[in-house]
Amino acid sequence: MATKIRRIGILTAGGDSPGLNAAIRGVGKAALGYYGWEIVGFRDGFRGLVENRRINLDRAALSGILTIGGTILGTSRDKPHRMVMNGETKDMTGVIRDNLTKWGIDCVVCLGGGGTAKNALRLHRAGIRVITLPKTIDNDVAMTDATFGYATALDIATEAIDRLHSTAHSHHRIIVAEIMGHRAGWLTLGAGLAGGADVILIPEIPYDVKKIADAIRQRSKRGSNFSIVAVAEGAMSCDDARLYDSAEKELERAKTLNDKIEAKRAIAALDARHQGNTMRLAGQLEELTHLESRVTILGYVQRGGTPCAADRILATRLGTACADLINKGEFGVMLAARGDDTAPVPLEKVAGKRKSVPRDHSWIETARRLETCLGD
Numbered sequence: 078m079a080t081k082i083r084r085i086g087i088l089t090a091g092g093d094s095p096g097l098n099a100a101i102r103g104v105g106k107a108a109l110g111y112y113g114w115e116i117v118g119f120r121d122g123f124r125g126l127v128e129n130r131r132i133n134l135d136r137a138a139l140s141g142i143l144t145i146g147g148t149i150l151g152t153s154r155d156k157p158h159r160m161v162m163n164g165e166t167k168d169m170t171g172v173i174r175d176n177l178t179k180w181g182i183d184c185v186v187c188l189g190g191g192g193t194a195k196n197a198l199r200l201h202r203a204g205i206r207v208i209t210l211p212k213t214i215d216n217d218v219a220m221t222d223a224t225f226g227y228a229t230a231l232d233i234a235t236e237a238i239d240r241l242h243s244t245a246h247s248h249h250r251i252i253v254a255e256i257m258g259h260r261a262g263w264l265t266l267g268a269g270l271a272g273g274a275d276v277i278l279i280p281e282i283p284y285d286v287k288k289i290a291d292a293i294r295q296r297s298k299r300g301s302n303f304s305i306v307a308v309a310e311g312a313m314s315c316d317d318a319r320l321y322d323s324a325e326k327e328l329e330r331a332k333t334l335n336d337k338i339e340a341k342r343a344i345a346a347l348d349a350r351h352q353g354n355t356m357r358l359a360g361q362l363e364e365l366t367h368l369e370s371r372v373t374i375l376g377y378v379q380r381g382g383t384p385c386a387a388d389r390i391l392a393t394r395l396g397t398a399c400a401d402l403i404n405k406g407e408f409g410v411m412l413a414a415r416g417d418d419t420a421p422v423p424l425e426k427v428a429g430k431r432k433s434v435p436r437d438h439s440w441i442e443t444a445r446r447l448e449t450c451l452g453d
């Protein structure tokens with residue numbers, strides 16, 4: 078049964094990504110113009126719902142934002158159930174529910190990735206009407222064909238590989254380009270394919286550095302004494318993958334609080350060591366191949382700036398379809414992209430899940446046919 082809607086809220090949470098403003102505009106324009114609702118923007122993620130950090134999203138506020146990167150609302154990684162308030166960590170779920178009732182907000186649209194879906198699910202279970210839209214440059218949100226931000230980041234990372242090619246070629250060097258993606262390799266695999274990287278290393282396929290060096294030496298023998306290695310920030314050697322695997326199993330097995338703290342400490346130590354992984358890899362490759370190696374970390378350049386046309390369209394159509402869904406009274410869902418259409422997916426099916434690159438994905442097979450080294 079459709080709910081009578083008067084005023085909706087919107088927020089952006091987690092890491093920013095190109096297309097967030099396009100989505101805000103899509104939801105906002107459909108809400109204001111097509112449906113005649115009010116729309117309020119909450120600043121800085123879920124914190125805005127606690128501290129009443131808000132802006133009225135009228136037509137003037139929505140004008141001219143389609144092409145702007147980042148988010149006009151600001152973002153944060155605050156969690157409703159574990160929010161730091163005056164130095165103390167508190168569960169603010171009840172406060173958020175009371176605030177929304179007090180302010181007459183009928184539904185909150187949360188733009189974010191898998192973590193945001195998890196937080197939104199908690200709010201949904203507390204009786205708050207929520208809908209999420211999938212954004213992240215990592216493209217790793219479960220149950221959706223695509224996330225906005227990915228296409229733009231893919232273009233940026235591909236252009237970077239193109240530029241690195243000419244300098245690597247001129248200096249006969251190995252250039253190791255670190256691309257974002259702690260847990261998923263979509264961006265590295267996509268940019269590696271589009272940019273013609275010679276080696277592509279992703280978190281889903283642990284690598285053997287000797288095999289990478291062999292592939293680079295083979296290229297040299299064939300007359301190409303330069304190589305581009307596209308490496309995801311979360312890619313790791315087989316040895317490190319084994320260490321992580323056993324530390325995570327240890328955490329699963331942990332029964333007492335002390336065991337859990339110990340296991341988490343072990344994982345944190347591995348994370349800290351992983352920080353320098355790309356530099357280490359470049360050093361190892363230089364040693365094994367005797368080719369000079371350099372590292373380029375693309376970092377936040379990949380997340381900033383104007384969204385590409387594909388992301389603008391995706392974010393806009395998800396935004397307007399979200400307003401339709403609110404009008405139908407369907408909440409507790411993420412609105413997924415399905416081909417040219419959209420589909421609501423219960424948050425339970427998205428929260429805490431990740432869309433990794435399947436080992437038999439067609440892009441992997443394509444890379445193998447090109448004799449691109451995947452490190453395995």
Ligand code: F6P
Nearest residue numbers: 092093213214215257258259380
């Ligand atoms: O937006 C996703 C992502 O870019 C990951 O690829 C990256 O590991 C992470 O965010 C880093 O974000 P931050 O430094 O803002 O926490």
